[in-house]
Amino acid sequence: MAQVVWRAEDRYRGGDEEAGIETRHAFSFSGFYDPDNVAFGLLVACNEERLAPGAGFAEHPHRDVEIVTWVIEGELAHRDSAGNETVIRPGDIQRLGAGSGVRHTERNAGEGPLRFVQMWLVPGAFGTAPEYEVVRGIADNTPFALPRTEAVLHIRRLADGERTALPRAPFVHVHVTRGRALLGGTVLRPGDAARLTGSEDTTVLRAEGGAEALVWEMHAEPRYG
Structure with missing residues (x-):
């Protein structure tokens, strides 16, 4: 098994401070x-x-990408060109399957700060009909199979000292959103991520x-054409 750790402080910074x-x-x-860092799996x-509060992204388009959003803190308002309008909170999973094309807006719907993780994955088929769904209050260790x-x-919420086995797969990506966890002898803090290639049944994540x-x-891996 190969393991590469990307630290929170090494992420590329963007956005609009004003x-x-x-x-x-x-x-x-x-x-x-970075030609050496365009994808993993x-x-x-x-x-x-x-x-x-009040900040957000103006309407913009997406196509042929599956977008999964996880709110860490606050409330995220979503509106899209297919008529979906929802507010996502911690514990909810939002999936926007852009398919042949969709436009959407995102903004902070609360009075406090909003923090969320948004993950884009390449689908197995292109040009399909757009899809949208929200899973409310997903339970610990419940797998969410991403359609297409x-x-x-997998959502992992671990108490102090609790362990969990990671999936066995060609590609496993672990992103810590809260607290502190140990992967082997490596400490992962909020914003840190580990990319595992050829993970094994004995690969364990433990909370501290x-x-x-x-x-x-x-x-x-992505298949194009």
């Missing part, structure tokens, strides 16, 4: 390009977003003082 938007990119994104973006992909998201992590289990 507009109350701070973005931290894990992969090449927008104006940031099916994952092509893992952005940590911080929006001030060979990827599953409690932790929350988003774990992607991926069984393919």
